[in-house]
Amino acid sequence: MLKSYSETNIGRKRQLNQDYVFSSGKPIGNMPNLFIVADGMGGHKAGDYASRYTVETIEREIKASFEKNPSIIIQKAIRTANKEIRQRASEDPNLYGMGTTVVVATVIGRYLQVANVGDSRLYIANGQEIRQITRDHSLVEEMVRLGGIKREEARLHPDKNIITRAIGAKDDVDIDFFTVELRPSDRILMCSDGLTNMVEDQDILKVLNEHQDDKTLVETARALIDTANQNGGKDNIAVVLIKPFADEVKK
Amino acid sequence: MIKIGMIIGDRYEILEKIGTGGMSDVYKAKCHKLNRYVAIKVLKQEFSENTNFVSKFRVEAQAAAGLMHPNIVNVYDVGEEDGIYYIVMELVEGITLKNYIEKKARLSVKEALSIAIQVSMGIEAAHNNHIIHRDIKPQNIMISKEGKVKIADFGIAKAATSNTITSNVMGSVHYTSPEQARGGFSDERSDIYSLGCTMFEMLTGRVPFDGETTVAIAIKHIQEDMPSPREYVSEIPVCVEQIIFKCTQKSPDRRYQSMGELIVDLKKALITPDEDFVKMVPFDAGGETRTISEEDIAEIKQRTDRIDLDAPMRLKDREVRKNSYSPKDEEEEEKPEKPVRQEQVSSKYKPVVEEEPDDMDEEDDEEEYEDDDMDPKMERITTILAIVAAVIIGILALVLVANALGVFKSSPKADSNITQDETTDESKVKMISVVGMNVEDAKKALNDIGLGTSVRKEESDTYEVNQVISQDVEEGEEVDMHSTIALVVSSGSNGVAVPNVTGQEEAAAKSTLEAAGFKVNVTQSSSDSVQEGLVISQDPTADSKAENGATITLTVSTGPEVKKVKVPDLRGMTESAAKSKLAEYGLNCGTVSETYSDTVTEGCVVSQSYSPDSEVDEGTSVNIQLSVGPEKHTYKYVTTLNAPSGYTSGNVTVTITASDGTTRSFTASSFPCAVNETGFNVSSGTLTYSYTATTMQTVIDSETGEETEEPITEDVTTSPVTVQFEQE
Numbered sequence: 001m002l003k004s005y006s007e008t009n010i011g012r013k014r015q016l017n018q019d020y021v022f023s024s025g026k027p028i029g030n031m032p033n034l035f036i037v038a039d040g041m042g043g044h045k046a047g048d049y050a051s052r053y054t055v056e057t058i059e060r061e062i063k064a065s066f067e068k069n070p071s072i073i074i075q076k077a078i079r080t081a082n083k084e085i086r087q088r089a090s091e092d093p094n095l096y097g098m099g100t101t102v103v104v105a106t107v108i109g110r111y112l113q114v115a116n117v118g119d120s121r122l123y124i125a126n127g128q129e130i131r132q133i134t135r136d137h138s139l140v141e142e143m144v145r146l147g148g149i150k151r152e153e154a155r156l157h158p159d160k161n162i163i164t165r166a167i168g169a170k171d172d173v174d175i176d177f178f179t180v181e182l183r184p185s186d187r188i189l190m191c192s193d194g195l196t197n198m199v200e201d202q203d204i205l206k207v208l209n210e211h212q213d214d215k216t217l218v219e220t221a222r223a224l225i226d227t228a229n230q231n232g233g234k235d236n237i238a239v240v241l242i243k244p245f246a247d248e249v250k251k
Numbered sequence: 252m253i254k255i256g257m258i259i260g261d262r263y264e265i266l267e268k269i270g271t272g273g274m275s276d277v278y279k280a281k282c283h284k285l286n287r288y289v290a291i292k293v294l295k296q297e298f299s300e301n302t303n304f305v306s307k308f309r310v311e312a313q314a315a316a317g318l319m320h321p322n323i324v325n326v327y328d329v330g331e332e333d334g335i336y337y338i339v340m341e342l343v344e345g346i347t348l349k350n351y352i353e354k355k356a357r358l359s360v361k362e363a364l365s366i367a368i369q370v371s372m373g374i375e376a377a378h379n380n381h382i383i384h385r386d387i388k389p390q391n392i393m394i395s396k397e398g399k400v401k402i403a404d405f406g407i408a409k410a411a412t413s414n415t416i417t418s419n420v421m422g423s424v425h426y427t428s429p430e431q432a433r434g435g436f437s438d439e440r441s442d443i444y445s446l447g448c449t450m451f452e453m454l455t456g457r458v459p460f461d462g463e464t465t466v467a468i469a470i471k472h473i474q475e476d477m478p479s480p481r482e483y484v485s486e487i488p489v490c491v492e493q494i495i496f497k498c499t500q501k502s503p504d505r506r507y508q509s510m511g512e513l514i515v516d517l518k519k520a521l522i523t524p525d526e527d528f529v530k531m532v533p534f535d536a537g538g539e540t541r542t543i544s545e546e547d548i549a550e551i552k553q554r555t556d557r558i559d560l561d562a563p564m565r566l567k568d569r570e571v572r573k574n575s576y577s578p579k580d581e582e583e584e585e586k587p588e589k590p591v592r593q594e595q596v597s598s599k600y601k602p603v604v605e606e607e608p609d610d611m612d613e614e615d616d617e618e619e620y621e622d623d624d625m626d627p628k629m630e631r632i633t634t635i636l637a638i639v640a641a642v643i644i645g646i647l648a649l650v651l652v653a654n655a656l657g658v659f660k661s662s663p664k665a666d667s668n669i670t671q672d673e674t675t676d677e678s679k680v681k682m683i684s685v686v687g688m689n690v691e692d693a694k695k696a697l698n699d700i701g702l703g704t705s706v707r708k709e710e711s712d713t714y715e716v717n718q719v720i721s722q723d724v725e726e727g728e729e730v731d732m733h734s735t736i737a738l739v740v741s742s743g744s745n746g747v748a749v750p751n752v753t754g755q756e757e758a759a760a761k762s763t764l765e766a767a768g769f770k771v772n773v774t775q776s777s778s779d780s781v782q783e784g785l786v787i788s789q790d791p792t793a794d795s796k797a798e799n800g801a802t803i804t805l806t807v808s809t810g811p812e813v814k815k816v817k818v819p820d821l822r823g824m825t826e827s828a829a830k831s832k833l834a835e836y837g838l839n840c841g842t843v844s845e846t847y848s849d850t851v852t853e854g855c856v857v858s859q860s861y862s863p864d865s866e867v868d869e870g871t872s873v874n875i876q877l878s879v880g881p882e883k884h885t886y887k888y889v890t891t892l893n894a895p896s897g898y899t900s901g902n903v904t905v906t907i908t909a910s911d912g913t914t915r916s917f918t919a920s921s922f923p924c925a926v927n928e929t930g931f932n933v934s935s936g937t938l939t940y941s942y943t944a945t946t947m948q949t950v951i952d953s954e955t956g957e958e959t960e961e962p963i964t965e966d967v968t969t970s971p972v973t974v975q976f977e978q979e
Contacts, residue, residue, distance in 0.1 A: 001966075003904065006914045015300045023914045025906075042297060055912065139466055140434065148470035149433050157434025164466065218917045234303065 002033060002107060005217035006240040009225045011194055012233030018047035018100075019192045019238035022055045029063040031070055035105045037120045037238050039192040041166070042098030050085055050098040054167050057081040058104060071177050074104050074115045078167070078175055085168040099168035103134060103190050107244045112188065114178040119163050120238070121196055123189040123204070124180060127212070130189075130205040133178050137165035160197065188242040191224075194235035198228040217241045253278065253293050253335060257842075260330045263291055263339060274298050279342060286754070289327060290343070294336040305336055312338045314382055315405040322373030324393060324403040333844065340403075345396050348453070349389035357456035360487060364521045366392075367450050368514060369400035374446065375510035377405050378439045385437060387445035388426040389452060424468050425458040429501050432469040440503035443513060447477075447498025447506075454491070455483040459499070473501070490520050493529035505532040682736070684726035685719050690740045693719045703735040713748075714741035749803060751793030753786050757807045760786045770802040775809050783810030820863035821856045821875060829856050829875055841872030847882035854878065886976035887929040888936070894922035897944035897967070908971070909936035929979060937971035 006023040010016070018040035028034040036058060040051030061077035081102075089095045101118025114122050116134040119141070124131050135141065139162040140154045149157070165174055182188075187208060195204070207227055211220035221239045228237045253276065257265045263280040269290065270277040275298075280291045298304050309329060316326040328339035348366065352358060358366070370392055374384060384391075384405055393401045424432065428444035431437045451459045459478055460471035477499045481487050494516050500506045507513040519528050680700050685693035694704045714720045723737040724730050750767055752760035761771045781787045787806045791797050816836050821829040830840045841860065848857045860874035861867050888907055903924045906916040910933045919925075922942070944967045947960045 003916065003918075004914070005916045008913065013301065013303050015302075020912065021914075022912045024908075047297065052911075139469070142464075142466040143432070143469055146466060146470055148466070148473050153433050153435065159434060162465075164464070218915065 001246050002242065002244050003217060003246040004033075004035065004240065004242045005221050006035070006238075007221050007225065008236065008238040009194075009229070009233075011236050012229055014234075014236055016045070016048055017236045018042075018051055019194065019236040020048070020051035020055050021190075021238050021240050022059055023240050023242075028059060029065050030068060030073060031062055031106045032108055033106055034059065034062060035188075035190055035240050035242060036102065037190045037192055037240055038100045038102045038167075039118065039120050039194070039236070039238065040098065040100040042095065046089075046095045046098035047100075049088075049095060050100040050168055051102075053088065054081045054085060054100045054102055057084055058102070070106055070108060070113045071115070071179075074106075074113070075175055075177075078102065078104065078115060078117065079173060082167045082173040083171075086171060089168060099166040101137075101163065101192070102167055105188065105190060105242075107182070107188075107242065110182055112178075112180045112182050112244070114180070116176045116178070117173055118166050120192045121190070122178075123191075123201075124182070125187050125189060125205055125208050126183060126185045127209060130201050130208070132201065133180055135176060136163075137176075138163045160193075182244050184245050186244060188240075188244065189224075190238075190240040190242075192236060192238040194233075194237035195224060195228050195239060197235065198231040198233065198237075199224065203227065217243060252296075252843075254843075258283075259291075259332050259335065259337065260328070260339075263289065265291070280339075282339070284756070284759070288342045290324075290340045292338045292340060296334075299334055299336050308336060314380070315377075318377055318380055318382060318405060320373050320376035322369045322400055322402060323376060323405060324401045326405070333842070341401075343393045343395050343399075343401050343403075345394050345399075347390050348392035348394055348400075348449070351394050352389060352453055352456060357484065358453045360454065360491060360524070361521065363450060363453035364491070364517055366394075366400050366453060367446065368517045368521070370402060370446060370449070371510050371514045371517060373400075373402045374442050375514065377402075378442070378510055383437070383439055384442050384445075385431065386426075387442050387449060388423055389449055390423065392449070424465050424472070425452075425460065427469065427472055428503075429473045430503060432472045438503065439510070440506050440508065443498050443506050443510070444500075444503075446513075447495050450491075450495050450498070451477075451480050454487055454495075455480050457483065488520065488524040490516075490524060490527060490529055493527075493531070494520060497529055497531060500532070678732050679729045680732055682722075682724045682726055682728045682730055685722055685738070687714075688719050690717045690719055690738065693738060697736055701732045702730065703733065705735050705737045706740050707737065708742040709739050711741035716741055747797060747799050749789070749791050749793055749795055749797050752789055752805070753793065754781070755786050756784055757786065757805070760789075760805055764803050764805075768799045769797065770800065772802050772804045774804060774806050776806050777810065777812045778808040779812075781808040783808055814869045815866045816869050818859070818861040818863055818865050818867055818873060821859050821873075822863075823851060824856050825854055826856070826875070826877055829859075833873055837869040838867070839870060839872040841874035844874070844876050845879045846876045847880070848878035849881045851878040853880040883932065884934075885929070885979045886931040886934050887979050888926060888931065888938075888974060888976045889928075890926045890974075892922060892924045892926060892940060895942070895944070895967075895969075897946055898922055898942055899945045901943040903940055903942045905938070905940040907936055907938050907974075909933050909976075931976050933976070934978070935973060935975050938974045939969050939971045941966060941968040943967070 002025050004023050004025050006021040008017055008019045008021055020036075020038045020040065022034065022036040024034050026033065036055050038051035038055050040047035040049070040054075042050055058074075058077040058081050061080050062073055065073045065076065067073045067076070085098065085100070089098050101120040102116070103118075103120045103122050104115045105122055106113050112124070112133075114133055116122065117137065119136040119138045120134075121132055121136065122134045124133055135145070138160065140149070140157045140160050142164055143149045144151055144154045154160075167173060189204070189208070199207075204224065207223050208220060211223060221241050224239050225237050253259075253265060255265055255267060259265065259280075262282055262284040264283060266279045266281055266288075268276060269279045275292045275294050278291045278293065280289050281287070282289050294305070294308060298308070309331075312326060312329045316329060319325055324343055325341040326338055327341065330337055330339070346354075370387075374387065377384060382405055384402065386404065387402070391403050393403055395401060426445040426448040428437065428441040431441055448459050451457075460468050460475060462468040462471060477496060479492060480495055481489070481492050494513070497516075498506055498513065507516070516529055519526070680702065682702075683696065683700065685696055688696065690706060697704050709720060711718075711720055718741045720739040720741050722739075730736075747768055749769070750763050752763050755763070757773065761773075764771050776787060778787050785808050787808050789806070790804045791801075797803070814837070816838065818838065819832050819836050821832055824832065826843060833840050846857050851857045855878055857876045857878045859876075861871070867873075892903070892905065900921060902918050902920055903922060904916065904918045905924060905926060906914060907926070907928055908914045909931045911931075913931060913933075913936075915928045924940075926938075943964050945962045945964050948963045950959050950961050951957070952959070
């Protein structure tokens with residue numbers, strides 16, 4: 001049985017929470033479950049509007065879709081959200097320039113289907129290792145991929161906040177899709193950069209390992225958020241934790 | 252929100268929006284205190300909400316406010332009002348260098364050099380105050396209508412933000428230095444790199460590196476060689492191209508080390524464009540000897556050629572024998588202190604990168620392989636580099652000591668103009684300006700640089716008693732040491748000129764007059780043309796003379812004769828309706844602020860600063876508060892779930908989904924199960940829980956007919972029930 005827990009936290013430095021999460025272990029439209037993390041950006045109320053509106057639009061579109069292929073369902077939903085965000089931003093000067101990252105995930109049987117735009121992340125962790133599945137659409141990450149700078153330099157790069165793709169940035173949005181086969185002991189972590197900029201991957205794994213028992217998804221998520229806040233809490237923190245095969249492991 | 256017509260800081264009236272950038276909007280405004288136009292840069296809301304960023308922004312802006320230079324857009328004031336952060340700056344009417352280049356396609360060599368010199372002087376002034384721009388580019392350089400060149404955004408251009416932004420709103424990376432692109436340590440020399448790129452664009456009309464994406468351009472700055480400007484425009488003198496190359500070296504250590512050095516070369520290029528005077532730094536002090544390529548070898552060859560060591564020429568030849576090196580090399584190589592010297596080299600500046608072979612990256616492997624391959628040669632190369640480094644450090648140390656002793660510079664005041672190449676004759680000194688100084692201070696200042704003085708007194712209206720009015724040698728002229736400078740010093744005046752204070756505010760007028768030694772008497776009068784509180788007229792009139800201590804009578808405006816109006820009831824109206832209502836009544840809308848309200852719809856007026864039906868002067872500003880909806884509360888959900896029928900034992904998983912999508916889920920080991928979830932942002936949600944129900948079922952064995960009771964377990968998930976949360 002799949003278990004999940006999601007929470008967002010404003011962090012310690014911001015006055016607004018522009019992160020937004022959605023999690024449903026139950027079917028949404030033709031999808032057996034649905035998890036979304038969005039990290040909004042834009043002035044005043046535009047950022048939280050963007051993340052919330054995007055998540056709601058994606059949920060609504062997925063609910064209404066008759067498609068069978070999950071990636072097509074997700075792709076269409078994200079494109080619609082992008083179009084609507086662009087539309088809203090052009091109508092209301094207060095929302096001008098708003099945008100959001102988004103990670104959408106669903107577990108179908110043994111497989112995890114992920115879609116990503118921006119620099120929020122999806123990780124898969126088990127006792128031994130943590131793997132980042134999504135690739136950040138950030139300036140620094142792309143420079144690493146193209147060989148311009150080294151991984152070590154990227155970690156402390158001051159321009160880490162610049163992303164190269166976002167919902168609402170352009171009329172057309174490029175989406176990355178990933179399909180991953182899950183192992184029974186895997187846990188899935190979806191999060192915004194408020195977590196990953198404050199807590200190193202290895203430290204995330206450490207926290208996850210300290211909370212192995214699946215009863216404690218809540219505590220695990222809170223421990224992650226607490227760690228991020230202890231390290232400075234410079235940004236909003238969104239965490240979705242999924243244990244895809246919770247009961248099977250016990251037996 | 253900033254609106255046209257608003258007054259901020261009690262003095263700046265916002266007139267029009269004149270620009271917008273990634274982080275801020277720029278408005279033209281009028282400063283009513285000093286009666287001048289200014290530019291006000293207002294930080295965008297999304298950045299003002301980030302406390303980290305705001306404090307950094309303020310510190311940097313305050314530092315920039317201490318800078319005054321003709322080639323810098325001066326910062327007058329930094330302020331904050333109702334969460335709006337702003338910087339008040341000199342208003343420069345003109346166009347950016349970017350637009351100027353676009354208009355002219357490309358600039359002539361002379362014009363480009365002259366602009367580059369002015370920009371350099373502005374940057375130098377900032378560097379002297381340890382302020383680094385970090386975003387020098389043609390978009391940040393203004394050409395005023397009078398042709399003056401001014402650099403904008405000192406200190407604030409790159410105040411780091413952690414706010415997420417997309418690359419399409421980010422500033423240009425066409426001028427960014429490799430160390431900035433890498434995210435490494437950036438310093439004064441990063442500005443020199445960016446200025447080099449700017450010069451390239453002035454001369455060729457194109458940016459040195461272009462690409463489809465920000466990422467692609469940034470990587471070119473790190474990896475690709477600077478293109479030759481002469482390939483695009485052949486008439487560019489070689490020395491100018493070399494200046495650009497020297498500015499844009501990948502390693503900061505190989506660039507000009509200060510704006511002063513660059514200015515010297517720029518001036519030479521203007522005067523003697525055909526000479527070859529640009530000295531390329533002949534070695535790599537950054538300790539970047541780890542990856543060696545063919546190019547590097549060629550470079551090293553070139554370097555060592557210069558210092559007349561031919562050994563590296565032979566490095567390429569693997570057959571070379573050790574004894575073919577010059578004895579000097581051998582000697583040096585065996586000395587144990589070699590590593591120490593290398594350390595010295597790299598400690599001067601932070602090394603840009605420390606390579607650590609941590610990855611199993613293919614590229615890294617290759618590099619390592621090359622490293623190994625080159626090892627025996629490398630030892631020698633580093634040795635040679637160490638010698639060169641030691642020599643250069645020695646020279647540097649000498650220069651530093653000489654500087655400290657004042658060998659190169661005659662007075663600190665003249666720093667920005669004196670350039671090191673001007674080998675001043677020992678017996679000559681450069682005249683300084685003492686005009687406006689007290690005569691005793693002036694004498695001392697001149698004695699300090701080896702000059703004598705003679706003093707003649709003269710009556711003056713503009714200079715105070717004992718202030719220097721003029722000097723017979725102009726500032727900057729060279730005079731023989733120990734010559735006498737004739738100074739004209741004020742003996743004060745019989746009558747004092749009455750300053751013009753009409754149009755000023757009463758307080759300002761008073762203090763001006765009092766400072767000039769007058770007493771002030773104020774009468775009031777209404778005026779349709781002169782704003783309330785400003786001086787309409789003065790007696791005696793401006794520019795006439797009056798005795799010290801005489802009384803000046805000011806007539807101060809009480810504003811136009813005012814009508815009283817009744818304040819309308821604005822409550823419940825939308826902002827725009829309230830504003831038009833106020834206009835209809837002849838009233839102004841003052842500040843608009845926001846407040847929580849449980850009763851008034853979001854966006855509508857909750858309260859007004861003058862109650863309805865009260866009588867106020869026409870033109871009074873009425874402040875209004877708009878509702879932002881009910882105050883946000885947090886909510887909790889506390890309950891105890893009792894065992895449903897059919898439950899016997901086993902875990903219970905409870906899920907509460909708040910109406911904003913926040914989901915909380917936990918598992919209890921049995922019923923009754925206590926729920927205590929706090930911190931919801933909304934007041935309701937749904938509750939669902941799942942458990943294992945057990946029912947007994949009779950099973951009949953088909954063979955024996957025996958009946959047994961068997962428990963049947965079934966996973967039950969309750970359908971979601973809407974629940975109300977309690978306010979915390």
